[in-house]
Structures are given as structure tokens and as C-alpha cells.
Amino acid sequence: MISKNTLYVHIPQHLIFGTALVAMILGYFSFWWLLVTYLGWIVLGYFGFSVWYHRYFAHRAFRTYRVWEYVWGYLGLLVGRGSPLNLASLHCGEHHPYADTDKDPHSPNKGKMHSWFMWSETYVFKLSKSATKHLIRDGFIRFLDRNYLRIFWTSFFVLCLISIPFACFCMMGAGVLHFHIEGAVSTYCHLPEYGVQDFVTGDNSRNIRGLFNIFTLGTGLHNNHHARPASYHYALLPGDFDLAKYTVPLFIKEA
16 A cells, blocks of 8 residues: 555655656756755755754754744655654654664665665554654644645645746755655665674664765764764764764754
């Protein structure tokens, strides 16, 4: 059975962005729009989802002010991967406790296609009360969860009124790029034949450095994340790069 998010978000995302790419190849749009897609991913995918949804909402890696929860809670939703409740339940309730076992929803032990994208296309969401107890009482988080699809599509259509290419390349393009970056990390950063394991974590998590880590702004340091999941950045060893190490302190609320 195809999941609701696949039917209403992932498939339309790919179709819209794919159509925009064809129009670009045919000369209707400049190739510079691909740079807009990557910049859109930096804002929505890397910061919005990977830093705020993942490290802040799910792992509680730092404290911040309420206004930033509103801003980044909204922006992170626009990549089309669900609400903070969805991520915290999946990631902290299922992936981390059971990484690379049969209970891991997106382990490459079940095949590369499964860990890249097939798991999310059929995944049935299960709310983990233990993994979301810090979120479930928050009215704003519940609002995002209840209105996820409305917010996503309303934002897209409003952007279309402003600029159709911006809506297609920045929002939809960023979502598609994030979809595949997450798939690559879930796959290759959990296969023993790729990367290195600098920390013993009891799973197959790996760090993939070089161009992959630079392009993903630090997300390739996946073994570091599994070793220190409560850290807001993954640059744990000398020479490691993670953009969050230098940007998150700007948003931290001191005790």
C-alpha cells in the first residue's frame, strides 16, 4: 500500500520538479535555477529539517527561543517529510534504538532501494509516546501535525502566485533533493563497505567525508551522529566539517 505522504507529497514533488527540469532543458528556464534549488535545500532541507527537525525537535540537542521554533518548524515542513512528531517517532523511536536490525524501518540490510526510498513509500506511521513526549504537549507542534498537508500545499500555491519557477525549483526542488540526500545517507552511511566507523556504536553507521560531506554540509558524518545523538553538530573529530557547528550557537538560548 502506498503511504499517504507518498501519494500526496513525494509523487507530486517529483513530477513538478521533473517538469521544471524538462522546461529548463528546453530553454524556458535558466540553468541558474539549479543553484536556487541547492540554496533552497540549504534553508529548508539542511537547516529546516536536518538541523531543526532532526537535531532540535527530535533529539533536543539545544535550547532556543520560541520564535525560532515557529520559524524553523514551518520552514522544515516545506521539504515534505512530515511534522516533527513524524520524525521524532520514526527516528528516535525506531531507527536509533534498533539501527540495522529488522526493526529499523530504513536499514540497507533490506536492500539499497528499500533504504533509499521504498521504505518511506509504504511506511505506516506509528506514534511513539516515549520519543515524542517532549513534543506532544506543544500546541504548535500539534498544529503542524494536524495541518501538514494544508500548510505544504498552501505554501506552494502562494509561492506560485509570486514566482512559478521559484516555487518549482526552490520549494519542490529542495524537497526532491532532500528526499534523495536522506536516502543516500540512510543507505551508504549504513553500509560497512563505505566510509569509516570512528566510533563503536553497535550498528553499521559510517562517516563518509570528502565531497559528499561538503555537499551535504556535514550530514555525511553519520557515525559521529550515532555516537553522540544529543550533539547539535557532527564535527566531533579534528578536521570534520558540519555547518551547524558555526550557525546553531546563533540560535541557542542560554540557561
